[in-house]
Amino acid sequence: MYEFLNELLGNQILAMLLTAAVPLVFILLFTLFAVWLERKVSAHMQDRLGPMRVGWHGSLQLIADFLKILQKEAPVSLEADKPLYNFAPVLVFAGSFAAFAAIPFSSKLIGSEIELGLFYILAVSSFMVIGILMAGWSSNNKYSLLGAMRSAAQIVSYEIPTALVVLGMIMLTGTLSLTKISEMQTSSFWNWYILGGPGLSLSKFLLIPFMIIGFIIIYISTLAEVNRTPFDIPEAESELVAGYFTEYPGIKYAMFMLTEYANMFAVSAIVSILFFGGYQSPVGYLGNMLGIHWMIPFEQAFWFISKGLFFVFVQIWLRWTLPRLRVDQLMALCWKYLIPYAFLNLIIIGIISLL
Amino acid sequence: MGLLDKEFSEGNIVIAKVDDLFNWARLSSVWQLGFGLACCAIEMMATSAAHYDFDRFGVIPRNTPRQADAIIISGTVTLKMATRIKRLYEQMPDPKYIISMGSCANSGGPYWEHGYHVLKGVDRVIPVDVYVPGCPPRPEALFEGLLKLQEKIRNESMRKKTV
Amino acid sequence: MKTREEIFEILKAQFPDAVLGIDASLPTEPLISIDPLKIKDICVFLRDSEELKFDSLMLLSGVDDANGTKTKDEQGHDVITGGTLSVYYHLDSVYLKHRVTLKVSAPRENPDVESVSYVWRSADWHEREAFDLLGINFLNHPNLIRILMPYDWEGYPLRKDYKNPEFYLGMKVN
């Protein structure tokens, strides 16, 4: 996208800024929509209606919330470590925002087409841990501290199964570029990696069960990485009040919220790129049929966002259905079950791909 | 008095419109502090639960005072608790609102005469915006209290209040 | 299962000095009166005896008997001097399904009663409550501090001659 804008505008800085603005706007809009969706979905699951009064079925609710949050006073407790306290939400948000740079929304709409996309995302999303630890420590609140410690332990642990599954996919695809992985799964859902990837060889059929296992592992562990129920122990409402952002009012709290929802989409995007064809349509493109080729990137963006939203919806669904795990059980799940199975899966995928 | 203050004190179309927008945002998303005291807290829970659903008005409970806009004093305030309530109120960022729910919070309720350990009305400690009568108030009454609070917010202004 | 009279007989035989008497004239439940400083030994016996087996203390209630001489102070408030404060013990045997009520009375000016919190764990908080509201002093209690009222409250509110303070931490009480 940067090249395209650079050609169009003839100004590198402007082009860069615009390229960066697209994901930012997307995150904002997506968060507004996702929080609304969360409230509506949870309400309908619980025999309630959810927001109804502000706009049609509460559609403006989040705009009102956001405007209100902007107006709030931002008191800082006297005992807080001010520089860290103020910097933490920015760092957390930066981590998740940076990840969006490498996510291909369509074949054209991508911030930076780097070859190491997958690696970059895994690396840059670890920023969050530092931010969360800073938030927990600097708030000078025991609940925040406990939440931050839990969160750091959780995110660091669950990155291992995620990375192991990703490693398997890299072995299979031979690339770290998210665009290339998406391109491999083109033209039909039959070519998605959840169904063994492109081609019609024996190994494709052998891969299917292990791909499904891999998908389940990565979905669970990314769920834990973004602190969603049943793994929301860092911000467990009934235990730690609000976890690491207990002390954050107003706009700083909004940044944590933005991060949470942006992360939800980011991990959903990664899952859909690795296993569900990324921005590729499952059935073929209307643009190809009609011969209007400029339509294809838009269709791709539509499919990508739909897939992302579907996984976000599943996350919401799980949140309002399941109870929460305890911190030691969370670790046990990761180290005793997910990591060994992920290793095993990795080895089997390696053997099959050698066939 | 600076130019800006003068502008604000007299009011004009721009301020009025911004006022409307901000007031609308504030009144549409009153986040309550998830905090129950006594019997009324159960009615407050019932108000948030499936049948009545406070979320329709954009009211959701936040458990930390830092992120809450309104505190519903739902029940008897005892002397031991009053200092804590005051502290919670002080921890909330402005703009903040208080709904006093039920007779006990309004005036001590049935405990006003012999209650040696009951604060006779929470307004002795913190300023109250809306009083909801009842022992306990029905969820509908709490809705009414919220609507009154929204009315109050709607008429607020950034302009300096004239004496 | 034993009636209260039978329990009284057993107790009287075991502790002739400490068991003061049984008040069977009351319309509903007979009361066994005990010496306040011997109550712990009797409770241990009641709990451990095979035929009684009072394994739980259901309720321990302090009562201001208000049986002293009543006078008025300058502001017209009642002041009681002399008389007694009492503690009632409602014991229950979960297995044998019989109950008994014990009563001890201690002088109002010096209300010392032996604690039974080592016999039944549930007595701990009940005794703290009786101390908090009536000022009954339980000897050998592990942690006899106020429980319901604030730790810095003055006076014992459930005494019949209790007078409210005007302010508490700057808040008007009445």
Add this chain to the structure above:
Amino acid sequence: MALKTERMVLNMGPQHPSTHGVLRLELEIEGELVTKVTPHIGYLHRCFEKHCEAMMYNQVVPYTDRMDYLASMYNNWGYALAVEKLCGIQVPERVEYIRVIMGELQRIASHAVAVGTFGLDIGAWTPFLYLFRDRERILTLFEMTCGARLLYNYIWVGGLSHDIHPDFVRMTREFLESFKPTVTEVNNLLSYNKIFIERTANIGVLPLDTAINYGCTGPTLRGSGLAYDLRRDDTYSIYNKFDFNVITGQGLQGTLGDTWDRYYVRVQEMLESVKIIEQALDQLPAEGDVQSAIPKRIKPPKGHVYTRVENPRGELGYFIISDGNTNPFRVKVRPPSFVHLEIMDDLTRGHLISDIMAILGSIDIVLGEVDR
């Protein structure tokens, strides 16, 4: 040089989402491990006992409502029974039946809140709202009987404040039919949920002898395996006419007396209450004045009485001393939650912070009753 280590003190409450009101727990923790729990109560001490001394016998009834506000009917009932015993009042049979129906409906409502908030403490939101939806229907039944949703002032000394509505029996039957599927739903969502079992089984084990020594009653005691229910073992009112089981913990998912057992006793007791109400509705005498035995002026003889009823939380006892006047000389309540809260330190030692919520939820306290 030896390093000095210090335990962190975490102050939980009085404003905390899962302390069920204004309880304050002072936790001493080492990392996530809890080494000591000190409950601080009294934040809702509303001077009930002082009020009783200043009120006439019948005026005390509304104050009993406000003690255990989740089981107000039962509080009324316990007090009415005590005064009736003191004065020797015999209430009509129809009154007894209506009292049983109301009491058991109240038990369902109270257990619904207990189970729901327990789920909330574990992190499951949805069952809480399902149960509140059904509780709302019980409140509708109460409301059409006495006009109040939460604090009823319904069971008076010697009778009831109102007779039941003509539609009451039909609507109650309808409710009972629709309630049974909810219990199944709760079982599916919570009781047999793998995560829920992991969180609650083998947590906060309360051995039977400790429970008895602490004076635990109700579901907390029954969860430890002893079938002790005042409705059956020290029967009052007309409970001997009904056929119901006393539910006890079986240690199905872990150790006997753990958090899951106490929780599951409550779930099953809701179904037992349904059974009792169905029988009571069948046998309910058609005619009868519910106010015929209400005395004009209550002036009991000198004496004292202790009566106890099986409140949803355990043994609710009223100890009334009368000096022959129209006001009680002393009313002392035995609140089950007060006694149960005392076991917190024993139950929680050596558990993690998250378990504190599970244990606290499973003993189901109501702070209005703890502090009175």
